[in-house]
């Protein structure tokens with residue numbers, strides 16, 4: 001059953017390896033003849049989506065990182081404003097909900113106290129609420145107008161993995177549903193859905209990098225700090241990578257959008273500060289490469305998850321793991337997986353309790 005580790009040493013590793021299958025599960029029954037079936041969100045979904053003028057996303061932790069990525073997608077593909085905020089801040093400040101706001105909550109468990117409280121706080125001031133959640137019948141799902149299940153199956157490891165990548169797929173489906181109303185063409189929708197359907201195969205290829213990633217992890221075992229860099233949708237991926245490393249290996253890790261380096265964090269860089277970078281072949285690559293040179297010039301050791309661009313080469317002080325070609329929109333989903341594996345292997349080397357890290361609970365049901 002899915003609550004057993006089987007051949008895997010930890011639930012976290014099992015859940016990382018389940019991701020190709022989970023990508024199938026989250027798309028299952030949601031696409032018909034190349035088009036999104038919006039009934040998947042609930043029978044009232046169409047009428048509600050028609051009225052949406054902006055989106056407010058609320059979540060905590062890893063789910064918050066998924067929300068950040070979605071905000072890039074929504075503003076790019078739907079062209080309406082999208083804000084995202086951690087629930088523990090949102091619930092306690094006077095928030096302005098402009099007319100036509102859809103409140104989108106993200107949660108693996110559907111029982112996170114702050115996320116639920118934020119929903120209850122503003123539910124009467126928005127045109128509708130949508131929960132993207134992994135637990136059917138959870139409080140969040142019951143209390144929201146619409147819901148889309150991520151179908152990832154039970155996640156036992158405290159460090160969230162498959163829940164995150166499945167949330168991203170669900171968020172892309174949400175983006176398509178809204179985009180239909182603002183001029184995203186049927187053709188583009190079809191193309192994006194076809195890309196999403198390549199995910200199982202793509203993530204299998206990424207899992208094949210595991211031995212390389214495990215070898216890389218040795219460089220982190222004795223370190224006390226790490227920086228994670230990314231730009232665009234890969235910035236929240238860097239945040240997620242840093243959170244994973246903190247949670248299970250207890251190494252202090254921080255993520256920065258690479259362009260912020262010279263505004264402060266560059267002062268931290270020396271030979272004892274490994275810098276992990278997610279560097280796909282997208283429009284920001286040249287900018288990112290300039291940032292990496294700044295790190296190298298200060299003696300910082302680079303660990304780069306690179307796209308097909310051959311100019312980022314393995315050399316003294318730069319370790320490169322090359323990823324297969326990935327469609328731009330799928331980059332945040334794909335680049336997350338190697339970072340999950342990196343944290344996992346560092347934690348195993350350090351001998352921590354990977355599935356039950358100290359001081360943390362799987363579901364934060366109290367404030």
Ligand code: AGP
Nearest residue numbers: 061062063107108109112159160
């Ligand atoms: C992720 O690895 C964490 N353990 C944590 O940040 C988690 O994502 C957060 O508590 C939110 O949980 P939820 O998705 O169940 O609401």
